[in-house]
Amino acid sequence: MDLRKLRYFLTVADEKNLGRAAALLHISQPPLTRQIHQLEDELGVQLFNRTPKGMELTEAGYLLAKESRNIFALVQQASEKTQRASQGRLGRLDVAVFGSGVLDTIPRLLLKFKSDYPEVKVVLHTMEKEEQIQALRQHRISLGFNRMLKPLPDITSELVNRESLLLAVNANSPLATQPVIKFKELANHPMVLFASSGRPNFVDKVMSLCYSAGFTPEITQEVGDVVTGVALVASGFGVCLVSKSGSTLSLPGVVYREIEDMPKDATIDLSCVYRTGDNSKLLASFLSCLQEFKELNADTNTTTP
Amino acid sequence: MDLRKLRYFLTVADEKNLGRAAALLHISQPPLTRQIHQLEDELGVQLFNRTPKGMELTEAGYLLAKESRNIFALVQQASEKTQRASQGRLGRLDVAVFGSGVLDTIPRLLLKFKSDYPEVKVVLHTMEKEEQIQALRQHRISLGFNRMLKPLPDITSELVNRESLLLAVNANSPLATQPVIKFKELANHPMVLFASSGRPNFVDKVMSLCYSAGFTPEITQEVGDVVTGVALVASGFGVCLVSKSGSTLSLPGVVYREIEDMPKDATIDLSCVYRTGDNSKLLASFLSCLQEFKELNADTNTTTP
DNA sequence: GACAGGTCATTCAAAAAAGGTATCAACCGA
DNA sequence: TCGGTTGATACCTTTTTTGAATGACCTGTC
Structure with missing residues (x-):
């Protein structure tokens, strides 16, 4: 038949x-x-x-x-x-996310992708940096979002955006009412740090910034993610440096402040990673969408130089 | 492809x-x-x-x-x-029903059919006698159940069962307490009759029974179906002759009584009708099921000779 | 009642499609 | 570098499908 x-x-x-x-x-x-x-x-x-x-x-x-x-x-x-x-317009794309990227940039990017490619089902997985690399190699995911990646031959990484750092401060702290905060002042305040596994990480970055500024920060607590970090700030554990994305988290008792003399290199990159040479059409669709997304955001950024 | x-x-x-x-x-x-x-x-x-x-x-x-x-x-x-x-084991069979047959015999028959042929979907339609003939000819139905059918060349009819007649009596009527009822006594009581369209019908049958017994009944009301007829008995309109199936209808204020000297031919047949020469396998399945049903009922009847 | 005009079924040769054998080119691991 | 693997190709054979002509049957008409 x-x-x-x-x-x-x-x-x-x-x-x-x-x-x-x-x-x-x-x-x-x-x-x-x-x-x-x-x-x-x-x-x-x-x-x-x-x-x-x-x-x-x-x-x-x-x-x-x-x-x-x-x-x-x-x-x-x-x-x-x-x-x-x-044509990369239909299918399933497994994506790993972690960290403060999920708070702002990634949702906006995914929203655009969903509207450009409505028939592609994006499945999100929460994975730390090292886990993402492993999952990519095992083809369990096609794409990962993370920060502070060291280059690898079989994993290509592409910058999504670069964010400056803000200081999360307890509302009762004197820093909250102070008109201007200088970076060196952090030496006098206990600090909460968050860091995922895998080097280099955010802790390394902050520590090196402090050393360059000539002081050693007093670390009261290390935690695994931004949300916990900011929650500890709310409880009075100290201050916490977070990415701009992270500052979209609003908790009672926490305010965000800029630091006046923040070093120019005190930024943090959100990147996406995928297998080098992956010729998946779905991935290509996503990357082309990402390109447009970056251009769109570049435009809005140039309005505030 | x-x-x-x-x-x-x-x-x-x-x-x-x-x-x-x-x-x-x-x-x-x-x-x-x-x-x-x-x-x-x-x-x-x-x-x-x-x-x-x-x-x-x-x-x-x-x-x-x-x-x-x-x-x-x-x-x-x-x-x-x-x-x-x-093989006539799957499909849809459109069946027309009407009259007191739906009160007892047809449901039992359909129950057996559904259990023998679970994948056949039986769709029931309520139609009077003439309507059934028309629907059969237009192939809108494959089978009809009715009483008192006159023979037609293009429609084959098969007896399903033969039932004796009972008298529906208002509980307050003297007839209700009387130990024995004779057929001739009906002459002294107003009577409700039901009759569907199309000759011959139930009215014709009852009238001829009465004439043979030597009296003319006093008809207080003619109605279209058994249920209405028995309802009028409940309201005191008079007595009403119903088939044994019809007596499964229990309404407050109505009792059913046998008539002692009921004529032997005072019976009423339930038949099913279908297109002569219809070689539908579904119909064949149904008819074979009907055959078994009749044999089963014959067995139970022989236990009470 | 023969006949014209429909229906689907059958026959046999031609065309098209699918399959088989032998062979090739590329790659990989020993 | 050399067997052993992979999929690709060329050429021929077999099978399947198709087409034109024709047959068999029914129906309504004249």
Whole structure:
């Protein structure tokens, strides 16, 4: 039972006449007769009652006609879906996220992607840096978002955006009312730091900034993610340096302040990573969307130089 | 894109190797190579990445593989369903019912049919006698249940069962307390009669019974169906002759009584009707079920001679 | 009641499609 | 570098499908 026979069958079922059906199918009548007979023999079922007026569906034939239409709809769909998939417009993209990127940039990027490629299902996984690399290598994910990545030959990384750092301060702290905060003042305040596994990480970055400024920070607590860090600030554990994205987190008792003389290199990059040479069309779609996203954000940034 | 190509494609997708797939398909490798290429050309989509290790599905190929499995499942199902339909075990049977038959006999019969042929969907339509004949001729229904049918050449009728008549009496009537009721006594009591359209009908039957017994009944009201008739008995309109099936209707204030000297021919037949020469397998299934049903009921009847 | 005009079924040769054998080119690991 | 693997290609054979002509049957008409 192949699709040709079914198509022939459906045409005869519609026309109720072998001659007309054959004409519609651009074949002559005898082969059509034979194909119908073959289909009947194969199923062991009489599909038509032959009358002097033409071909009349039996109950079984009627059912098969109905089922056949479903089959053709599915085949048509399969063909179209396959074509869309080949263009990177349909499918599933497994993406790993972690850290403060999920608070602002990544949601906006994903929103744009969903609107540009509505038929691509994005599945998010929360994974730390090292885990992401491993998952990429095992093809469990196609894309990861993270910060502070060291270069690797089999993993390509692309900058998503670069953010300056802000200081999360407890509202009761004198720093909260102070008009201007200087970087060196942090030496006098206990500090909360968050850092995911894997070097280099955010702790390394902050420590080196402080050393450059000539002091050693007093670390009261190290935590695993921004949210916990800011929560500790709210509880009075101390101050905490966070990315601009991180400052979208608003907790009672926490305010964010700029530091006046923040070093120019005191920025933190959000990057995305993927397998070097991955020629997945879905990934290509995503990266092209990311490119547009960056250009869009560059435009809005230039308005505030 | 026919099913052979899809089957070949799926095998290659599973094996990830043309040689092994060809062996499984009992063909040699070169034609398989060609079929896969043809499928790719037809869709305009690369389905595999050829590597020195074998054939690796692309994203589009992966999707097509998934869809193909659905297609094969549907094809398999269509084939099986068609075969069951050809044996009269699957499909839809439109059945018309009317009158007191629906109160007892027909539900029991349908229950048996549903249990014998669970995949046949029985659709019930309420139609009077004449309407049923018309609907049969227009192929809107395949079967009708009715009483008192006159023979027709294009409609075959088959007896379902034969029931005696009972008298529905208002509980306050003297007849209700009387130990024995004689048929002639009906002359002294007003009577409710129900009759569907089309001759001969139940009214004709009762009238002729009364004339034979030597009296003319006093008809207080004619109604269209049993339920209404018995309801009027409950309201004190008079007595009403009903079939035994009809007496399963219990309304407050109504009791059913036998008539001692009921004439032997005072019975009423429930028949089913269908198009003469209808060779529908579903109908055949139903009629064979009906036959068994009648034998079953005959058995239970013989226990009370 | 013969006949014209429809229906589907059958026959046989031609065309098209699928399959098979032998061979090639590329890659990989020993 | 050299077997052993992979998929691709060329050429021929077999099978399947098709087409033109024709047959068999029914129906409504004259």
